[in-house]
Amino acid sequence: EVQLVESGGGLVQPGGSLRLSCAASGFTFSSYWMSWVRQAPGKGLEWVANIKQDGSEKYYVDSVKGRFTISRDNAKNSLYLQMNSLRAEDTAVYYCARDPPNYGGNSDTWFQHWGQGTLVTVSS
């Protein structure tokens, strides 16, 4: 069974940093692209970033470029999101999600497997 478990969320002041983690199990983590998707309180879903199997390609939504960094450690079956210069508008539940099999990057994708999410609150 595919499992994705996020951690690392919490309360942080504007301008601060936070690192989210996502522990994957039940599948060959190193064979899949992985994504982060967020949802602000009471709002819709917003894709944040994704990363290729070997970490050599990464894509970001414009609003986080230069502030967030997606990374992975295939030996630890883990996905990360380093968030710097956080703003109030980054407040959201952050989900990690698995891209589909045979996804080649920068093409059609969808998310069949999601974690339960971790809440990030940016406030003074």
Added chain:
Amino acid sequence: SYELTQPLSVSVALGQTARITCGGNNIGSKNVHWYQQKPGQAPVLVIYRDSNRPSGIPERFSGSNSGNTATLTISRAQAGDEADYYCQVWDSSTPVVFGGGTKLTVL
């Protein structure tokens, strides 16, 4: 950037058919994916590539896509179908785009 438009809310009588639309410029040329999200839970994929159901999703859920509108159809609506529904596409400019979501109420 590419935009997807969904109605804020849709209501359906118990046992009847609900249709949730997702509008976008020439969306028929893209693959559309649909998610169901209940309060406090992660989204669940219910339709991928316009009309394909993942394993475990009831046949009551179906999808279509043509022109400028994609549609998620839920037949024989049940109380358990009450949820928010989101459409999603890939676009080279964004690249992953979600619609704003539709709240389905089963009366």
